[in-house]
Amino acid sequence: MTDIINFLFAAVLAACPLLLGTLGETLTEKSGNLNLGVEGMMFMGGIAGLAGSYYYERSAAEPAAWVSVTIALVCAFLCAALGAFIYSVLTITLRANQNVTGLALTIFGAGFGNFFGEFIGNSTGGYVSVSQATKAGFNDPLFPFLSNIPVVGKLLFSYNFMVYLSLAIAIFMWYFLACTRKGLNLRAVGERHASADAAGINVTLYKYLATCIGGGITGLGGLYIVMNSSNGVGGVWVHNCIGGYGWLSVALVIFATWHPARAILCALAFGTLSVMRFYFPSRIIPISLYEILPYLATVIVLITVSLRKKRENQPPASLGLAYFREDR
Amino acid sequence: MKKLLSLLLIAAMVLSLAACGTTNAGNNSDGKGIAKEDLKIGFIHISDPSDMGYTYNHDLGTWAMVEKLGLKEEQIINKYNIGEDEGCATAIDELIEAGCQIIFATSFGHGDYMKEAAKNNPSIQFCHATGDAAVTAELSNFQNYFTSIYEARYLAGIAAGMKLKELNETKLGYVAAFECAEVVSGLTAFYLGARSVKPDVTMDVIYTNSWHDPIVEAQVAQTLIDGGCKVISQHSDSTAPATTAAANGVFQVGYNADMIPAAPTASLISARSDWSIYLIFAVESILEGKDIPTDWCQGLSEGAVYLSPLNTDIAAPGTQEAIDEAAKKIKSGDLHVFAGPLKGKGYNWGTEGSIEVKEGEWFEESKEKSAPYWYYIIDGVNVLGK
Numbered sequence: 001m002t003d004i005i006n007f008l009f010a011a012v013l014a015a016c017p018l019l020l021g022t023l024g025e026t027l028t029e030k031s032g033n034l035n036l037g038v039e040g041m042m043f044m045g046g047i048a049g050l051a052g053s054y055y056y057e058r059s060a061a062e063p064a065a066w067v068s069v070t071i072a073l074v075c076a077f078l079c080a081a082l083g084a085f086i087y088s089v090l091t092i093t094l095r096a097n098q099n100v101t102g103l104a105l106t107i108f109g110a111g112f113g114n115f116f117g118e119f120i121g122n123s124t125g126g127y128v129s130v131s132q133a134t135k136a137g138f139n140d141p142l143f144p145f146l147s148n149i150p151v152v153g154k155l156l157f158s159y160n161f162m163v164y165l166s167l168a169i170a171i172f173m174w175y176f177l178a179c180t181r182k183g184l185n186l187r188a189v190g191e192r193h194a195s196a197d198a199a200g201i202n203v204t205l206y207k208y209l210a211t212c213i214g215g216g217i218t219g220l221g222g223l224y225i226v227m228n229s230s231n232g233v234g235g236v237w238v239h240n241c242i243g244g245y246g247w248l249s250v251a252l253v254i255f256a257t258w259h260p261a262r263a264i265l266c267a268l269a270f271g272t273l274s275v276m277r278f279y280f281p282s283r284i285i286p287i288s289l290y291e292i293l294p295y296l297a298t299v300i301v302l303i304t305v306s307l308r309k310k311r312e313n314q315p316p317a318s319l320g321l322a323y324f325r326e327d328r
Numbered sequence: 329m330k331k332l333l334s335l336l337l338i339a340a341m342v343l344s345l346a347a348c349g350t351t352n353a354g355n356n357s358d359g360k361g362i363a364k365e366d367l368k369i370g371f372i373h374i375s376d377p378s379d380m381g382y383t384y385n386h387d388l389g390t391w392a393m394v395e396k397l398g399l400k401e402e403q404i405i406n407k408y409n410i411g412e413d414e415g416c417a418t419a420i421d422e423l424i425e426a427g428c429q430i431i432f433a434t435s436f437g438h439g440d441y442m443k444e445a446a447k448n449n450p451s452i453q454f455c456h457a458t459g460d461a462a463v464t465a466e467l468s469n470f471q472n473y474f475t476s477i478y479e480a481r482y483l484a485g486i487a488a489g490m491k492l493k494e495l496n497e498t499k500l501g502y503v504a505a506f507e508c509a510e511v512v513s514g515l516t517a518f519y520l521g522a523r524s525v526k527p528d529v530t531m532d533v534i535y536t537n538s539w540h541d542p543i544v545e546a547q548v549a550q551t552l553i554d555g556g557c558k559v560i561s562q563h564s565d566s567t568a569p570a571t572t573a574a575a576n577g578v579f580q581v582g583y584n585a586d587m588i589p590a591a592p593t594a595s596l597i598s599a600r601s602d603w604s605i606y607l608i609f610a611v612e613s614i615l616e617g618k619d620i621p622t623d624w625c626q627g628l629s630e631g632a633v634y635l636s637p638l639n640t641d642i643a644a645p646g647t648q649e650a651i652d653e654a655a656k657k658i659k660s661g662d663l664h665v666f667a668g669p670l671k672g673k674g675y676n677w678g679t680e681g682s683i684e685v686k687e688g689e690w691f692e693e694s695k696e697k698s699a700p701y702w703y704y705i706i707d708g709v710n711v712l713g714k
Contacts, residue, residue, distance in 0.1 A: 004553040014547065118378035127567065127590045128378060132574075139575050230550035231543060234589045238542045239378040241566070245543070278534055278551035281713030287537060290713070322608020 005154050007279035008272075012163060013231040015271030017042075019166045020221030021249025022256060023173055023264045028084070028214035029253060030177060031207045032190040032318040035087055036102025038218050039246025040109020041080040045219020046226035048079030050237055051120055053130045065133035072134070072223060080219020081212045083109055088211045092204060095322035106246065113222075125127040128237045130227075135235040138162065138227035162224050173260040186210055190316030193323040203323055205221060218249065247272035248294075253299050257313040266301075270294050334405055361617030362429055364397070369404050369611065370423030372416060372442075374435035376408035379540060381565030383408070385584040386434050386457070389603025389640040396608050398614075412437025420445045424452060430614050432607070433457065435539075436510070436699075446470035453620060457603075458510060460699040462622045471620050473606045474698040476627025478517035479658055480599035482665045483628075483635055483651045484581045485521020487597045487643060488559040491579050493526045494644035500531040501557030503548045503569045505539050507711075509676045511563045513693060513700035516672075517665050518561055518581070518599075519709055525650060532557055533711045540565040546572045553578055555712075559596075570595045579642065586636035595645050598636040624697035629659045666691035672704030 021038050028035045035041075052075030057063040087105050090096040124142045139160050141147040147158035177183040188196040197203045206216045225232040225242055233241045252270060256263040273294040282290060305313055371390060375383040387406075394404060405426055407419040416438050423431050424445070430453040433442050439459035446454040446467045456462065460473040476576045488500055500522055502515045519531045532555055534548045545564045549572035552560050561581040562569045567590040573580035574594035580587070582598030606624055613620045626632040638648050657663035667690040673682035683704045685691050693702050705711055 002552075006551075010547065010550055010554070029444055033672045112379060121378065122382070126586075129590050132593065135571070137574065183494070226544060227574035228546075229571045230546055232546055233542045233566065233568045234546065234575060234591070236567050236571055238566045238568060239375065240540070241568075243541055243543050275551070277713060279554075281534070283713075287535060287713055291537060294530055 001151075003279060005151060007275065008155060009158070010230065010275045010279065011268065011272040012159060013228065013271070014275050016159075016163045016166050017221040017224040017228075017231070017245050018249055018252055019170060019198070019263060019267035020162075020224060021218045021246055022252040022267055023166070023169055023260055024080075024214040024216070024218030024221065025249055025253045026256070026258055026260055026263060027173060027217065028211050028215070029258060029319055030186055030190045030316055031210035031214075032193060032316055032321060032323070033091060033207060033211050034098045034102065034320045035084065035105070035211060035215070036099060037083060037087055037109060037215075037246075037252060038104025038249050039242060039244070040106040040112070041083045041215045041218045042222030042225065042242045042246045042249075043113030044222070045076035045080035045084045045216075046222035046242060047116045047237065048219070049073065049076030049223035049286055050128060050130065050226050050235070051075065051116060053134050054120065054128055057131050057134065062131070063131065064309040065131075065137040068130065068134040069137040072130075072138075072227065073220065076219045076223035077216035080222065081216035083112075083219075084212045084215020085208075087215070088208050091322060092207045092211070095324060098320050098322070110240070110242070113242070114239055117239070134229070135229065138224075138235065139229050147295065158160040162220070162228075165220075167264065170260045170264050177260065178254070187316070190318055193318050193321075194325075197323070197325060207323075214278040216221060218246070221249065244256055251298050254305070254315075255298050257305060269297065273297060349602050361615050364399065364615060367403055367430075367611070367615065368426060368428045370420075370426070370428035370431040371404065371406045372410045372419050372423070372431065372433035372435075372438055373406060373408045374410060374412070374438070375540060375565070376398060378401075379565050380567065381540070381584045383434065385600060385604050389601075389605075389607050391603075392447040392604035393607035393611060396604065397611060399611075410438070410456065415587060416441040417444070424449055429453065430455065430611065432610075443467070445468055453610070455620065458699055460697050460701070463697045467710075468619070471610075471622055472698045473604075473610070474694060474700070475601040475603070475606075475632040476573055476694055477599060477601055477633050478623055478665050478700065478702075479627045479692055480601075480633040480635055481514045481517040482524075482658070483522035483655055484561065484597055484599040485518040485523075486525055486563060486651050486654055488518070488579070488581050488637065488646050489522030489525035489529060490644040490647045490650060491559050491596060491642075492522065492529060495558055497558040498526070498528050498530060499555075499557045500529060501549070501552030501555070501560035502531055502533045503545050503552070503560065503562040503564050504533050504535050506537060507535055507561050507675055509700045509703035512674055512676070512705065513702040514563050514583075514599075515561075516702060516704070516706060516709065519706070520665060521654075523708065524654070528710070531709050533705075533709060534713060535711075538632065542566040542568040542589040545569050550576070551712075567591065582636070588636070588639050592639070593642065595639060596647075597638045598638055599633065601633050602631055603629060613660055623696075623698040627658075628655060664690035668695055670706050671705035672703075672709075674704040676701070676703035 049072035053072040054070045141158040142161045143157040147153045256266040277290040334656040377384040377387040410419045415632045442456045536544045547569040549569040552577045559579045570587040570591035574591040580594045587595040668685035669687045
């Protein structure tokens, strides 16, 4: 029984960075921008958050954990949003090719993260590491009192605050897209920007905001990987630590068919499959086959979704296209 | 006329290229050696030093060698992040073109490319760490080297065993990269070290199937800790297992780098190799025009492996003394890491086998060739998943 609880707990922790990445990319894609630079923005968010927290702790006389955690969150969000902003300028204003720009952002972000991670590490003579208090801030249960309830406590109340934060973002984003006027506008921009423009929606503004805020959210996913200690590197900069989670997020957006609430389930399914081989080792299935289960699941879902061709499961119609008002 | 001219130009270019090729090659086979200022040394690294693990540690050896031999920084050409694929062949070609007389490669999978290059460039020395192909290749300019890291692992295992004894627990965990001799030799030595001070200890092992995948390393460490392991160790590159141990209030024994700064409340000690011992030896040999042995492996006695400082704040009392005593015995030859009775079977890159070492006998690791070849899982070690 404890095994199963530990397993489910680990699955949720593994799902969280994927969920953040998926949500950020969903918001971006809803505006018609296909930003493949999620991996890069995760790197940027991760290093910026770590650096912000690290330098705050070094400069403050008596660093407080909650301030350190807040600074990390803000820095991660802003730095990843900056990455998305570069992307936006190139693709929205200058109408560059979205795929190429996104790939460039991935390469740029990975270099950015590793460079500064190494740079700060060298300047301190080894590892960049945040204090125990900050690590605890990112890893300790948000509801320590409730987490002592047997079974339910561990399964529902003992996660770190970022898990609940990502759930809140998912639910809010679902509400925003489905039930608000601004959400409707954003979807209109992603579906047919020319029509949205004709309806008086500021297409450029919507695209910029959605892409930058989406980028910032993916940056929080990067921060999670840097700060989390059972599904990440625990508050230390480790070379190439994002390890493909950005790309998985891009795939998960399709897996979740551009639906923020569905993204929770998809990320959870992916997280479950990715830690399953550790908790339920098999002597029959070879490890290499066991390892590809999450990817296999993605492929199957992609095939079924594209076979069924349900209208509400389709990508935003203008996804990947640049908008040029005079061009019609 | 134009065609003739272009043909002539092409011919001239081809000839000049060929000329460059011959002048670039260093020459060591005449036994005369090389002047120190003419020396150029190439390195093929699988990662870069910011991994704070294997490559970092090997790179430290490079710079120690440079300082010891009084070389200049520009005499070293490092090729970082070279995968175990065709990119490796390109990197070797670039190093040859740059005029390197000796080339080191650090990862197992670089071996085939090194061997091929050694065949085609008989005047250049190729030294390959962790590989096992030199002994059968019969090329005078292709060598393997490794350290007896299992000796340091054994001693690090003592620190883990002492900690378990203090906690009154019996379970170790091990984050292992691949199912192969290099990894299994290390984990067995670690386990035997722990068992020497805590006889009832058992160890869970999970493979990450990667040398460097921090997230998976953390997940595996968490799984081991969830399974009741109170001290974990690793054959993987990053500090993720150390920070995972710290967050869970258990302890960790590191590899390749002193991991105490990353996890001061968890990291006890680390087993490390000092690659400069070999690098100095190999480079000196080529400077003096001497041959480098086909297989080189040294350990504790020569200082090629060592332990990072013990974290005395958290280590069990008496740990340092126990380690020192065992180290003395290993150096004097009174203690053998793989001493019988041992029984096990295992798998190594496609070959399967089993072994039985009887009471009073011992298994000689890294004697026939420098790379480890103990790949047997013994009783008390549980590999989870296959």
